[in-house]
Amino acid sequence: MHFIITDAWLAKSRAIHLSGTKLLLALLGLSLALMLSAASLYHWVFLTGAREGWPVFGTLVRLVTKDEFEQRDRYMRENVEAMARKVGEMQAKLLQLEALGERVSGLAGVNPAELRTTPGRGGALVSGHPLTVDELRQALADLDQIADHRVDILTVVESRLFDQKVRTLMIPTQHPVTAGHLGSPFGWRIDPFTGGSALHTGLDFQSDPGTPIAAAAGGVVVTQAWHPQFGNLVEIDHGNGLLTRYAHTSRAYVHRGDLVKRGQRIADVGSTGRSTGPHLHFEVLVEGIPQDPRKFLDAGANLQRLEVAAARPAVPPVVQRAGR
Template sequence: MQVIITDAWMAKSRAFHLSGAKLLLSLLALSMALMLVSAGLYHWVFLKGAREGWPIIGSLVRLVVKDEFAQRDRYLRENIEVLAKKLGEMQAKLLQLESLGERVSGLAGINPADIKVKPGQGGLLVEGRPLTLQELDAGLDALDVLVGQRADAMTVMESRLFEQKIKKMMVPTQTPVQDANLGSVFGWRIDPITGRSALHTGLDFPAETGKPIYSAAGGMVVTQEFHFQYGNMIEVDHGNNLITRYAHASKVLVKKGDLIKRGQKIAEVGTSGRSTGPHLHFEVLVQGVPQDPQKFLNAGRNLPVAQVTQSKAADTQR
């Protein structure tokens, strides 16, 4: 490429020959120079105008600052909305965990109020740097995972405790007549009617006629009939080949096929059948063989009697 420069005053002309590489380098150098000059001029005008209060420059500065603050505010709002959503999910999971804790503590025999007491905390203050949004978000994620794991563990614990409680409720450990003295015990005795030695297959609880008889455990009524020796009799099947028998009742409140709870009122004390006076004859049979009921009742002495109290309240309402 040939470039000719003409001097009008001197009436002279000079010619320059530029190759392709030289032309490209010249254009790049010229472009860089223009960019540097423009940037310097922009900063000089912008800063000088902002410092001296030029109206147009001041308006531009305010627009730039306003846009920067708007972007920062929008960024913070978006992050706050995400954190608020996570916080709401955490609150829901904590409520679920609290409800599970109350149920599990109830099954375990622990007062739920004892586990709600805020533990004491303290110690030397060693301040750290402020948390970033990313660190706070990571902390919430880790806490969310931890709460989920605790909820799963509590659910398993509740299931196991409930299963154990059900098994205990199906064992005849509840005294069938409350506040009654024990009469004849299980074993050989002198029969009160024949005067001969005979095996007494249960426990006798002497009481006034009409006194409530409670089920010693939960189960199903498999027999409700009048027996010529047992009188008005009830048999309850508790599963695992375990049956309880209640005899000599004056009044029966359940029928065959009924499902009953531990501590539920099922009859009233009487003297029907082969009896010398009002009392409850109570038996426990395992695979049809009479067992000493006292062993079962002794095992239930430390168990809660809340259900018996509920049954008494229900009897009062009737």
């Protein structure tokens, strides 16, 4: 395609040759320029009409944005309803946690009513109308307050249970000698040296020399010394006026002031002091008064049997069908 361009006085002329490719590119460029100009003009007119409230453009704006607003509102409403269901589930779980906390509080000797400083709110989140964001925010704030209160209760219960556990560990209920048999019991007997009646203030565990002796409970070693009658003696203070005595030992592994735990090896069986043979003389004193150690050791054995029974899986009862 040829174009001839001349000026107004026909003094000059210029010929332009356009091939098919150049003509196509020119048409595409012109079309793009027209589209951009039309879009810019439409955008300017549309925004101006919507901002100034022209009747026709205002109606168009409402028609265009109505569906978008409805979709956004529906999306937000669905999200709020889903969050409300989650809040209801959290409230139900908090109720279960409250019931569990009350049962554990009873085991710890804590009255849950004394720990309720604020009235609790519970139950599923049910409303007769669609929930608003403010209502959902208030429900979350209530849940946060209830959760803090539950944490306070369980913290107190944990402290009580820990105290009970410590007190249990400080009571001499573990056998000090596992390899051996019981000799002289607690009570009146014939003294083997004098032949007269005498009060035997402990238990004698006959065993081989060198047999390990374990602490019957945790505590502090208050005595590790030689005694004319008890020989090589170890005494442990368990607090609350409780003291255990381990006599006639051949060797001690602890010293005065040491902290020992339940079951720790503190000495070996021997025959030192006023003794007729290798054995452990074991005493339990409460406020300095000798007690029968059997009461403590039997209580520990019973507690251990209960713990073993509780750890066993429950066996479902066998249902027998009556014959026809």
